[in-house]
Amino acid sequence: MxxxxxxxxxxxxxxxxxxxxxxxxxxxxxxxxxxxxxxxxxxxxxxxxxxxxxxxxxxxxxxxxxxxxxxxxxxxxxxxxxxxxxxxxxxxxxxxxxxxxxxxxxxxxxxxxxxxxxxxxxxxxxxxxxxxxxxxxxxxxxxxxxxxxxxxxxxxxxxxxxxxxxxxxxxxxxxxxxxxxxxxxxxxxxxxxxxxxxxxxxxxxxxxxxxxxxxPPPLVPGAAPEWPEGDGPKIFGYLRAFPILPTVLDRLNELGHPTLIYPSGIDESLLKRCESATLRFQRDRLDLAHVRREADLAILNANLSTTIAMLMAGIPTLMFPVTLESQMVAARAVMMGAGLMVQGNQPNEVVRQLDRMLESDKYAANARAFADRYADWDxxxxxxxxxxxxxxxxxxx
CATH class of the missing domain: 3.40.50.2000 (Glycogen Phosphorylase B;)
Known part of the structure; x- marks a missing residue:
């Protein structure tokens, strides 16, 4: 050997x-x-x-x-x-x-x-x-x-x-x-x-x-998602710290939809300030296969593996890229019509783009088209x- x-x-x-x-x-x-x-x-x-x-x-x-x-x-x-x-x-x-x-x-x-x-x-x-x-x-x-x-x-x-x-x-x-x-x-x-x-x-x-x-490789097992209370679509986030993150979290709280976020390297004081009855931070690495069976929208930094995982389940994504690499992933998803992107220096775009994602079915339809294309992929x-x-x-x- x-x-x-x-x-x-x-x-x-x-x-x-x-x-x-x-x-x-x-x-x-x-x-x-x-x-x-x-x-x-x-x-x-x-x-x-x-x-x-x-x-x-x-x-x-x-x-x-x-x-x-x-x-x-x-x-x-x-x-x-x-x-x-x-x-x-x-x-x-x-x-x-x-x-x-x-x-x-x-x-x-x-x-x-x-x-x-x-x-x-x-x-x-x-x-x-x-x-x-x-x-x-x-x-x-x-x-x-x-x-x-x-x-x-x-x-x-x-x-x-x-x-x-x-x-x-x-x-x-x-x-x-x-x-x-x-x-x-x-x-x-x-x-x-x-x-x-x-x-x-x-x-x-x-x-x-x-x-x-x-x-993509198979998803690695993790903790089961524990969704908070709230009405409307379930929103899943996998986010690291970036300049307009507080604006994003504040808007998610205003919406009041059940929102579950897996934080990566985010200051604990911000997590405590923003956690609410409808917005929960789950610190254990989550089982994405379980998450994507229940989520309606993903909010990501456009890291490739999680973006693919969500799109293969037909889940549209709102992306906040933090590197050139993730910006290029986000651009590809936007070209497919399966998501939208907000740059880190555009806090005024957060509300508009998030509302667009929640109010239109076209992003989910395009994500489902991608998922259908690779439905038989092993x-x-x-x-x-x-x-x-x-x-x-x-x-x-």
């Missing part, structure tokens, strides 16, 4: 861990030895509780980067803000990844948002898969496309940014003895496979050529399918 390494380097939330549990369970059942190098060990322990995996701290950039864009328009700028800003520091972190991977000596590495691990793997013989929801698996294209056209960057600046990130990546690769990149997209294109756990309609790169969409087979592909690549080594 084989030794297999999963990695997670960048990003926040359990969305970089929980989707892999079905695959890990299947591989363990088949006798494989699983290592997981994670950015957050606490979250790793919770996501894989009860499973005999080897848990490791992944290398990641913890010091400030310079330049730092704060608002990014292209994936190379995202890479810059994630540690590709200078060759010296990137080389150090790539070296740490190289030694971690070399020490474990796996047959294959599955990388979830781990671009520096991909740099190190350019100088290593292991099979490699990039796996994620789409945003972190960009297509191999030059130049990288503009993801946020409202930002005012000139084509010349974006070209310079991409060239600088490429030079930094090549310096790190060459320091490890790997073959340099001719273009930055090769880092994500020259792999043994790319596994996108999404659908084309919600892919951040909607016109991606030649992609295979694996669909999410429960996700772990088996990925495990089969992993074993296939190992056999072909």
């Amino acid at each position: 084989a030794r297999i390494l999963f990695t997670w380097e960048l990003g926040l939330g359990m969305g970089h861990l929980l989707p892999h549990r079905p695959t890990v369970e299947t591989l363990l059942e088949r006798g494989h030895e699983i290592y997981f190098a994670s950015r957050n060990l606490t979250s790793l322990g919770r996501a894989f509780d009860g499973l005999p995996i080897r848990m490791l701290q992944s290398p990641y950039r913890s010091s400030p980067v310079s330049p730092y864009y704060r608002t990014t328009a292209t994936f190379p700028q995202v890479m810059n803000d994630s540690g590709f800003d200078n060759a010296k520091d990137l080389s150090s972190h790539a070296n740490a990844w190289w030694h971690l991977i070399s020490t474990i000596d796996p047959a294959i590495v599955l990388c979830d948002h781990s671009p520096t691990a991909l740099v190190a793997l350019r100088a290593l013989p292991q099979k490699k898969i990039n796996i994620g929801g789409g945003f972190t698996c960009p297509p191999d294209e030059t130049p990288f496309r503009v993801l946020e056209p409202r930002l005012r960057y000139t084509p010349e600046q974006l070209e310079r940014d991409e060239a600088r990130i490429l030079a930094n990546a090549n310096a790190a690769i060459e320091s490890l003895g790997g073959a340099p990149l001719e273009r930055l997209g090769q880092l994500f294109g020259e792999l043994d496979d790319t596994i996108i756990f999404s659908f084309q309609e919600l892919d951040h790169y909607e016109d991606r050529v030649g992609a295979t969409y694996w669909g 999410c429960d087979a996700f772990g088996t399918r990925v495990a089969d592909r992993v074993e296939e690549l190992i056999r072909d080594a």
Whole structure:
């Protein structure tokens, strides 16, 4: 049996861990030895509780980067803000990844948002898969496309940014003895496979050529929803802190519909101020399969996995994206007519957009159309399918 390494380097939330549990369970059942190098060990322990995996701290950039864009328009700028800003520091972190991977000596590495691990793997013989929801698996294209056209960057600046990130990546690769990149997209294109756990309609790169969409993993069991009292449609929220969240919560209280919210990192004082007879915060991770059987509307930060889960049940979504990645997910759902989006700096839009969602049936109808399109999709087979592909690549080594 084989030794297999999963990695997670960048990003926040359990969305970089929980989707892999079905695959890990299947591989363990088949006798494989699983290592997981994670950015957050606490979250790793919770996501894989009860499973005999080897848990490791992944290398990641913890010091400030310079330049730092704060608002990014292209994936190379995202890479810059994630540690590709200078060759010296990137080389150090790539070296740490190289030694971690070399020490474990796996047959294959599955990388979830781990671009520096991909740099190190350019100088290593292991099979490699990039796996994620789409945003972190960009297509191999030059130049990288503009993801946020409202930002005012000139084509010349974006070209310079991409060239600088490429030079930094090549310096790190060459320091490890790997073959340099001719273009930055090769880092994500020259792999043994790319596994996108999404659908084309919600892919951040909607016109991606030649992609295979694996669909979402099965939902992880959790606590049963405890709905508060109230009349009207049931509203479910999965929300983290963002600037206009108090406005959102106040409006939900004014409406008086039964509203259940799973809060992530929201200040307890705000939760206590806003909790009411019709608005409840349930702090245990919820069973989304149960929630979506009962909810009529979802209010989200447009995180991909929960957005897909709601749409596959025909539940329309009102979205408050907090990152470029989630903004692109929200834009795709809006294009389908299955939801609306409110930017974090538009508090006056909260009432209008929420009322539109509650007063019109068209958003629910479009969400149901999406659900009907994938009604026969077997999410429960996700772990088996990925495990089969992993074993296939190992056999072909």
